[in-house]
Amino acid sequence: MNEPARRLSVQFTVNGTQCARDVDARMLLVRFIREELNLTGTHFGCDTGHCGSCSVIVNGKVVKSCMMLAVQADGAAIETVEGLANPDGTLSPIQEAFSKNHALQCGFCTPGMMMATKYLLETNPNPSEEEIRRGIKGNLCRCTGYVNIVRAIQSLAHEEAKV
Structure with a gap:
C-alpha cells in the first residue's frame, strides 16, 4: 500500500529572492527549481549525477x-x-564569454557548465588549463565542445586578471 507523500515546509533564498x-x-531539488519556481534554465539530464546539466550553487x-x-x-x-543574468537584460561576463567563444553548441550542458565556471572562478580567479578542465570535469558536453568551453573560461580569467 502506497502512503501519501509527506509534505514539509522549506525556505530558501533563490537568486537573492x-x-x-x-x-x-x-x-528532488532540480524538480523543485523547475516545477515549483518555474526556473527552467537548470536542466534535468541523467538523473544519476553524471552529466552535471542540473548543477547549481548551494551555500557557495x-x-x-x-x-x-x-x-x-x-x-x-x-x-x-537565471541568477547570472544582469538586471538590465545584458549578458553577464560568463554568458558573454560563452557566446563570444562559441561554447554553446546544443546548449543542454551550458547551464551546468556556467554554474561550474562561476564556482571555479570564485575559488580560483586565474586557473590554468588543467585546473579549468578539473573544475568542469563533473559536467558532460555531449557535443564535445570542451575546447571552446575551456577557451571561454580562460578568456574570463584573463579579463579578471586585467581588472
Whole structure:
C-alpha cells in the first residue's frame, strides 16, 4: 500500500529572492527549481549525477540538484543559471564569454557548465588549463565542445586578471 507523500515546509533564498513552499519530502531539488519556481534554465539530464546539466550553487558550493532533495536545501542560498543574468537584460561576463567563444553548441550542458565556471572562478580567479578542465570535469558536453568551453573560461580569467 502506497502512503501519501509527506509534505514539509522549506525556505530558501533563490537568486537573492526569499521563497517558502510546502514540498513533497521526496522532491528532488532540480524538480523543485523547475516545477515549483518555474526556473527552467537548470536542466534535468541523467538523473544519476553524471552529466552535471542540473548543477547549481548551494551555500557557495556546486551541487548536482538531481542528487539533492529540496528539503536538504532548507535554509540555503541557491544560485541557478537565471541568477547570472544582469538586471538590465545584458549578458553577464560568463554568458558573454560563452557566446563570444562559441561554447554553446546544443546548449543542454551550458547551464551546468556556467554554474561550474562561476564556482571555479570564485575559488580560483586565474586557473590554468588543467585546473579549468578539473573544475568542469563533473559536467558532460555531449557535443564535445570542451575546447571552446575551456577557451571561454580562460578568456574570463584573463579579463579578471586585467581588472
